Amino acid sequence: MSLIIRPAQPSEYDAIAQLWMDSWCSTGLESPSEALLTYLKERLPREMANGWSLYVTDDDGELAAMLAVHVPKLYLDQLxxxxxxxxxxxxxxxxxxxxxxxxxxxxLRCVRENEKAWRWYEREGFVFEGEEVEPSHGRMMKYYRWRRPTENA
Known part of the structure; x- marks a missing residue:
């Protein structure tokens, strides 16, 4: 396994949308569908235009993961x-x-029902900051923040 994290290419967006759907649906919170895949395919270029930096993990030519970060907003949007x-x-x-x-x-934020994800972020040093309903899909979202430890802490 030779994993390389690299910037995503626009020619990979359809494969990234498929990976995104497969990963999201593996949580059990939604089932795969053509409608969901179409939504994610349409969302990728829109998010890129709105400031996402999109990376993939390449495993000898196979996409193993996606990472979307909005650097100016200090936001990890998708992992x-x-x-x-x-x-x-x-x-x-x-x-x-x-x-x-x-x-x-x-x-970052996580869907409240995705307990595996938010518990993992908590173990990785993220602190719960609050929650609110996301109007676009109606799910309760948990908000987290991580800060670099200070030298004196």
Whole structure:
């Protein structure tokens, strides 16, 4: 396994949308569908135009994960791992990469029902900041923040 984190290419957007759907649906919170895949395919270029930096983890030509970060907003927007690559510490590697991009502070949000994800972020040092309903889909979102530890702490 030779994993490389690199910027995504526009020619990969359809494959990234498929990976995104597969990862999201592996949580059990939604079922795969053509409607969901179409939505994600349409969302990728829109998010890129709105400031996303999009990365993929390439495993010898196979996409293993996607990472979307909005650097000016200090925001980790998406960290999705293909089901076949889950459980191999790839999330930790992508989070370390994110901390290189955003070394002082990172914000993110998780769907409240995705307990596996938010518990993992808590173990990785993120602090719960609050929750609110996301109007676009009606799900309750948990908001988290990580700050670089100070030298005196």
């Amino acid at each position: 999705m791992i293909a089901p076949a690559h889950q459980g191999r510490s790839l999330g930790r590697r992508l989070l370390a990469f994110t901390r290189e991009l955003l070394p002082d502070e990172i914000w």
